[in-house]
Amino acid sequence: MTQTRKTIRFLLNDHKVELDKVAATDTLLDFLRLEQRLCGSKEGCAEGDCGACTVLVGRLAGGNLVYETVNACIRFVGSLDACHVVTIEHLRRKDGSLHPVQQAMVDMHGSQCGFCTPGIVMSLYSLWMSNPNPTNADIETSLQGNLCRCTGYEAIVRAGLAAASAGGQADDVIIRERETVTATLKGLADGARVEMGTASEKFFVPGSVDDLAELRAANPDSVIVAGATDVGLWVTKMMRPIAPAIFICHLDELHQISETATGHTIGACVTYTEFQDAVAQHFPQMAGYWNRIGGEQVRNMGTVGGNVANGSPIGDTPPVLIALGATLTLRNGDERRTLPVEEFFIDYGKQDRQAGDFVESLHIPHLAEGCEFAAYKVTKRRDEDISAVAAGFRIRVEDGKVTEAVIAYGGMAATPKRAGSVESLLVGKPWTAQTIASAEAGFAEDFSPIGDWRASAEYRALVARKLLMRFFLETTQPHENSVLVREAVA
Ligand SMILES: Cc1cc2nc3c(=O)[nH]c(=O)nc-3n(C[C@H](O)[C@H](O)[C@H](O)COP(=O)(O)OP(=O)(O)OC[C@H]3O[C@@H](n4cnc5c(N)ncnc54)[C@H](O)[C@@H]3O)c2cc1C
Ligand code: FES
Ligand code: FES
Numbered sequence: 001m002t003q004t005r006k007t008i009r010f011l012l013n014d015h016k017v018e019l020d021k022v023a024a025t026d027t028l029l030d031f032l033r034l035e036q037r038l039c040g041s042k043e044g045c046a047e048g049d050c051g052a053c054t055v056l057v058g059r060l061a062g063g064n065l066v067y068e069t070v071n072a073c074i075r076f077v078g079s080l081d082a083c084h085v086v087t088i089e090h091l092r093r094k095d096g097s098l099h100p101v102q103q104a105m106v107d108m109h110g111s112q113c114g115f116c117t118p119g120i121v122m123s124l125y126s127l128w129m130s131n132p133n134p135t136n137a138d139i140e141t142s143l144q145g146n147l148c149r150c151t152g153y154e155a156i157v158r159a160g161l162a163a164a165s166a167g168g169q170a171d172d173v174i175i176r177e178r179e180t181v182t183a184t185l186k187g188l189a190d191g192a193r194v195e196m197g198t199a200s201e202k203f204f205v206p207g208s209v210d211d212l213a214e215l216r217a218a219n220p221d222s223v224i225v226a227g228a229t230d231v232g233l234w235v236t237k238m239m240r241p242i243a244p245a246i247f248i249c250h251l252d253e254l255h256q257i258s259e260t261a262t263g264h265t266i267g268a269c270v271t272y273t274e275f276q277d278a279v280a281q282h283f284p285q286m287a288g289y290w291n292r293i294g295g296e297q298v299r300n301m302g303t304v305g306g307n308v309a310n311g312s313p314i315g316d317t318p319p320v321l322i323a324l325g326a327t328l329t330l331r332n333g334d335e336r337r338t339l340p341v342e343e344f345f346i347d348y349g350k351q352d353r354q355a356g357d358f359v360e361s362l363h364i365p366h367l368a369e370g371c372e373f374a375a376y377k378v379t380k381r382r383d384e385d386i387s388a389v390a391a392g393f394r395i396r397v398e399d400g401k402v403t404e405a406v407i408a409y410g411g412m413a414a415t416p417k418r419a420g421s422v423e424s425l426l427v428g429k430p431w432t433a434q435t436i437a438s439a440e441a442g443f444a445e446d447f448s449p450i451g452d453w454r455a456s457a458e459y460r461a462l463v464a465r466k467l468l469m470r471f472f473l474e475t476t477q478p479h480e481n482s483v484l485v486r487e488a489v490a
């Protein structure tokens with residue numbers, strides 16, 4: 001029998017917090033600004049886009065303390081049990097002097113109106129801790145999720161470089177107190193189930209995956225909240241209630257990644273960042289694609305399981321997972337069911353799941369010998385933009401002929417979808433430009449894309465065809481500028 005607790009406990013900067021009144025929809029940013037009067041973290045967009053609210057959250061991952069930047073505006077307080085929240089206020093040194101990252105921002109004139117500055121400092125601070133010698137590209141990646149409308153970024157990048165050489169790691173409060181904080185968080189992570197609030201405020205924090213299965217079966221209408229990079233916006237933008245919510249991102253078992261002879265099995269809560277570190281490196285063709293999902297804060301919070309479970313036609317992982325032949329394991333109580341990812345998507349807003357189901361894991365097969373694979377994302381803006389069209393392609397060519405083709409798109413239909421007619425026009429034919437040109441006829445049978453603010457229907461249809469041609473050209477005429485890192489910006 002799992003023990004039940006009625007409080008949420010975490011570390012906030014240098015002190016322990018225990019809360020007995022939290023609603024499912026309470027955000028960390030509101031808690032910081034309105035209840036704690038820690039107003040350094042700003043509210044710009046309240047939807048994870050601008051980074052003005054960036055804070056660090058430390059969590060135990062396999063017993064190790066990991067700090068990551070997150071967007072406090074879409075992070076729920078209920079998901080913070082046994083975490084360490086670090087805000088901009090914690091950076092100042094004991095003697096009142098500025099942290100090297102803050103000082104570098106001053107010295108390099110990295111701040112003008114200052115609204116974005118605390119968030120930018122937190123992102124640079126995270127980089128400064130993990131990568132003492134960043135390149136310009138590292139700094140730019142760390143700032144993908146931080147918008148500044150004043151500076152033009154150049155001064156901020158200079159500050160990032162200057163902070164690196166300023167040193168001071170030995171004096172840094174987080175680095176210095178790592179062992180104490182780890183021990184405190186281990187003490188807080190007691191494996192108890194947290195159950196709080198009533199009616200529209202109710203939420204659960206399961207003590208284990210088995211406890212999640214039990215809670216979900218007993219509350220089939222509950223909203224599962226993993227990274228909250230979708231659900232957070234339901235609350236802040238749509239004012240939607242989410243109770244009873246079940247917060248799951250703390251469950252270590254769901255963050256596991258294991259490699260077997262057949263491929264990688266990843267837990268449903270593996271974040272984009274964790275996936276990138278452990279799995280995406282096996283698919284170098286995906287490196288550029290992966291870096292264009294959200295910004296760092298979103299990649300640190302958002303999960304691959306959530307991206308699939310959400311069922312969005314424009315999620316970036318489904319076309320890639322479908323192309324790679326990935327499967328999904330759904331759990332309901334003690335029962336499990338495994339199905340190909342493509343079969344999960346039935347129609348717009350409708351997935352193949354029963355009441356009480358939740359996504360437990362995904363399996364991504366290794367790329368078989370002789371297969372070519374690529375992933376493409378076409379957006380209006382390079383960074384932190386949702387795809388107009390996303391594509392995952394995998395083909396096998398033997399003796400000059402296509403023996404296998406999986407062509408999957410996002411943004412082209414009501415669900416992520418394979419181009420079945422195009423595929424059948426490719427298989428058995430020589431892998432030539434002529435075959436690609438003939439196969440284009442299949443697109444009209446496979447897709448009737450819609451037009452919206454991201455792209456017109458005609459543009460989507462054109463891009464889908466051209467991406468297939470690009471895949472062909474890049475597999476047959478490798479060029480130094482067409483390495484299998486696929487990036488396309490509309
Ligand atoms: C600023 C910003 C930028 C973004 N950029 C991109 C982008 O470039 N590409 C992209 O594809 N997406 C993007 N997203 C969307 C989002 O990051 C993804 O959809 C994300 O993967 C969702 O995962 P999550 O863990 O945050 O899900 P949550 O928000 O926690 O949940 C999403 C949905 O999945 C359900 N769910 C979650 N986990 C499970 C589970 N284990 N079992 C059953 N149901 C579950 C939830 O109930 C909910 O319906 C962006 C979001 C933001 C805020
Ligand atoms: S306020 Fe814009 S990302 Fe949080
Ligand atoms: S300094 Fe004004 S938004 Fe960045």
